Amino acid sequence: MVFRCFVVCISLLLLAISAYAVEPVERLPDPAMEARARSISTELRCLVCQNESIDESHADLAHDIRVLVRERLKAGDTDAQATQAVVSRYGDFVLLRPPVKPATWLLWFGPVALLLTGLTGTLYWLRSRPAVVPPALSAVEQAELERLLKDDA
Amino acid sequence: MRRLIALLPVGLFLVLAGYFAWSLRPGYDPHELPSAMIDREAPAFDLAALAGDGRIARDGLKGQPLVINFFASWCVPCRQEHPLLMRLAKQANVRLYGIAYKDKPEDSARFLSQLGDPYRGIGVDRDGRTGLDFGVYGVPETYVVDAAGHIRKRFVGPLTEAAVEKELLPLLRRLGGS
Amino acid sequence: MIVELGHFCLILALFVALIQSTVPLVGAARRHVGWMATGRTCAIAAFLLIALSMAALMHAYIVSDFSVVNVAENSHTDKPLLYKVSGVWGNHEGSMMLWVFMLSFCAAAVAVFSNNLPPALRARVLAVQGMIGVGFLLFILFTSNPFLRAVNPPANGHGLNPVLQDPGLAFHPPFLYLGYVGFSVAFAFAVAALIEGKVDAAWARWVRPWTLASWCALTIGIAMGSWWAYYTLGWGGWWFWDPVENASFMPWLVGTALIHSSIVVEKRDTLKTWTILLAIVTFSLSLVGTFLVRSGVLTSVHAFATDPARGTFILLLLLVAIGGSLALFAVRAPKLQGGGLFAPVSREGALVLNNLLLSCGCATVFLGTLYPLFLDAMDGPKLSVGFPFFNRTFVPLMAPMILAVGIGPMLAWKRGDLLGALQRLWVAYIVAALVTLAIFYVTYGGPVLAVLGIGIAVWLAAAVVTEWVERVGLFRISLADSFRRAIKLPRAAYGMSAAHFGLAVFVAGVSASAFSQEGIEVLKAGGSMKLASYEILLERVEKIPGPNFTADRATIRISSGGVAVATVYPERRFFPLQKQTTGETAIRTNLLADLYLALGEADAEGNWTVRAYWKPLVPWIWIGAAIMAFGGLVSLSDRRWRVGAAARARRSAVAAPAE
Secondary structure (H helix, E strand, C coil): CHHHHHHHHHHHHHHHCCCCCCCHHHCCCCHHHHHHHHHHHHCEECCCCCCCECCCCCCHHHHHHHHHHHHHHHCCCCHHHHHHHHHHHHCHHHECCCCCCHHHHHHHHHHHHHHHHHHHHHHHHHHCCCCCCCCCCCHHHHHHHHHHHHHHC | CHHHHHHHHHHHHHHHHHHHHHHCCCCCCCCCCCCCCCCCECCCCEEEECCCCCEEEHHHHCCCCEEEEEECCCCHHHHHHHHHHHHHHHCCCCCEEEEEECCCHHHHHHHHHHHCCCCCEEEEECCCHHHHHHCCCCCCEEEEECCCCEEEEEEECCCCHHHHHHHHHHHHHHCCCC | CHHHHHHHHHHHHHHHHHHHHHHHHHHHHHCCHHHHHHHHHHHHHHHHHHHHHHHHHHHHHHCCCCCEHHHHHHCCCCCCHHHHHHHHHCCHHHHHHHHHHHHHHHHHHHHHCCCCCCHHHHHHHHHHHHHHHHHHHHHHHHHCCCCCECCCCCCCCCCCCHHHCCHHHHHHHHHHHHHHHHHHHHHHHHHHHHHHCCCCHHHHHHHHHHHHHHHHHHHHHHHHHHHHHHHHCCCCCCCCCCHHHHHHHHHHHHHHHHHHHHHHHHHHCCCHHHHHHHHHHHHHHHHHHHHHHHHCCCCCCCCCCCCHHHHHHHHHHHHHHHHHHHHHHHHHHHHCCCCCCCCCCCHHHHHHHHHHHHHHHHHHHHHHHHHHHHHHHCCCCCCCCCHHHHHHHHHHHHHHHHHHHHHHHHCCCCCCCHHHHHHHCHHHHHHHHHHHHHHHHHCCCCCHHHHHHHHHHHHHHHHHHHHHHHHHCCCCCCHHHHHHHHHHCCHHHHHHHHHHHHHHHHHHHHHHHHHCEEEEEEECCCCEEEECCEEEEEEEEEEEECCCCEEEEEEEEEEECCEEEEEECCEEEEECCCCEEEEECEEEECCCEEEEEEEEEECCCCCEEEEEEEEECCHHHHHHHHHHHHHHHHHHCCHHHCCCHHHHHHHHHHHCCCC
């Protein structure tokens, strides 16, 4: 119940400004800097709307973070520093691309490891296959076979 | 070997089911985010006070532990949490300050005149910038800041009786808030 | 009264399903014909009962019976009829009803179309489906009953979320669920085969049409969902790697692998254990998806309101269904007989590669979806795994697969000639290389990977055509002979070509989306902006009433070089009941590119934010998906699957390896 209420609250936040994604008023005058802001924004998660980036999100909070990123860029931050400004407030959770560190090695290298294991396993399976000995037919199947062959004739 | 490999899928599934069971345990909320600000200095803020011409600023509040509650008149769970805040404010050792997050000052004032004002001071965060600096992602959120000005704990969503009794008050006692 | 009748039918269906899941199983073990036959009767009876129950619920929605809690919470008298009906599955309880309805439909279909199945196998398959039915009926009746009455019925309902009031989304769940649940047939066949301890070509031949049908439904369902996202969200995004989307994508990936591996079982009588495992895993992933969406374990935009009791119940269901079937697999699989020789370079070798890559792809999606949960359980940091991760891991896995899709069908069964196949594809290389270079030249300075993606798509399309040309002997024999061959080609061959071609179209659409252009401007009425080669003029914005909303409707004229192209009307709709605003975008397509227009907010002076996007080839994403599904249906219409097929298959399996 408590949680439901919180969801209601978040949805209110979402509704506060129900505009779409990047808004003209937010844009920076310098197109190169604006492009940087856009590319940073696409990899930052909108916290209240899940798996949407702040660049795509309509949420009010996403708007705030977009503005923050642009402020940082205007103040002369590099892309990494601007991203860090958001991470320092909200943690690694805002990064849609999780950082590569021991805790995420399994995530990042798991797929490759699995593919290699799969390839090795398949090769092993191919090599270890026993010579072909088709299983003998059971008596019932033998009878069935003869009956069918006779039908065909 | 073949037998062992055949056991692999069911083994993996059981591990997975274990995780699922873990995530269903009572009290676990996957939506709750730990604050990135824990044990870091509270971000600087200097906000106009809701009542009068004064200001509510971080540096002016330093020296003793304090509790900062982000609220808004448009936030439904804030109403739910409010009676608890009223009771909390009565305890002598709790310095409770409010920050009105993205709320028109007249709305905040009406909200408090209806339900009572538990806060020692209220800062007006009209554009939500202070909230952003704190890492607020939905109101209400409540922060405990120690005497040196470091954030020690964040509560997301409405405070509960249990959270206050088991976590907030003991923490304040440890921080020497009496 | 009707509501109580529906409730009663549902309870009755539970008892019928209980019989269906036990009696035929015992019958099959004891070779008791009568007991085995109850499976068919029960499956059909359960379907009729659940259909009645579903109809009762739908009736309550249509007549707006707000004494039913579920209707009051999710419907409203002002809603258009279509959304009253689709509102039935727009919520947790109703969607579970749709789920069991589809499940019982599949079981009834198996019961009706299984004359050529050995009675014992049929009995076991139906029993397994009955068990799944029991599980979900219990779940509905105990935790999610849609028939509960309210003590004090409200005067009107809460209505359906405006975002869900959309024709695309009205039909998305039925297709999706048909896909999910359809895989239960393959699952039931796999479990039945494990019980019998026998898998042969005939088995594969029975399973394949069911898998194909579910795969088509799932393809359509996923495509509809992403199309909806595309035209609803207002900026043209169509896939977010959201946990719920992934939950539908994983069964699709493994299901695709299953379709291919069952061909190997059918043709070469090998890869049986693997195919059985895939059949179990495909449906298991559908079940896991249900769990993830409804337990609240993972956060998602699409998730239903959650409740831990439901989560616990579904987890128990998973333990019984997945745990049970995999345990059976662990016991029985090592005893299954492997088949004949297996050369790596051959059609079956290519299909193994396909399976390996698809499974790894699915595992990657699985890892990305659940990793935040795993890490959280290990007390690690909270993480997000979004599209950048999948772009860097899933896409590189799929690229070689798509390349291989072009080559695989060129290889012969048993012993292929890779070098020969590669040589015979020379036209495809040249076409792909030329197109890639041309696009690279035209878009110089743009995204290189997207150009490569289009190149791969062209390669695949050319390879598919080459393969068909070779089959019908075009340019080698007389045209008339070629034509005769083309007619005689089995539908399954055409289905394969179509599906692979659809994949190529899809890949081209996805890759080309990188070349989208965007224009976001604040316009006064009469103001205009430029985008790509178009002039976009905002003529006026007016207020218009809707059935349960009011809308601001813009009239936008699009012209190119002074020539009028189209007039479109994007809207912003306000739903007073929910106090919610939704956007209604306007998309002008010429099938080669979309011109996508969305109306934003007005500022105090009455200026409107207009978002315009030019999206080359993006419509191909859904055209490609539609062609894939169509290919599946063509393959499904192959006469080999119909009556008598089983007998022939059995014979060929017994006499000698196929071909």
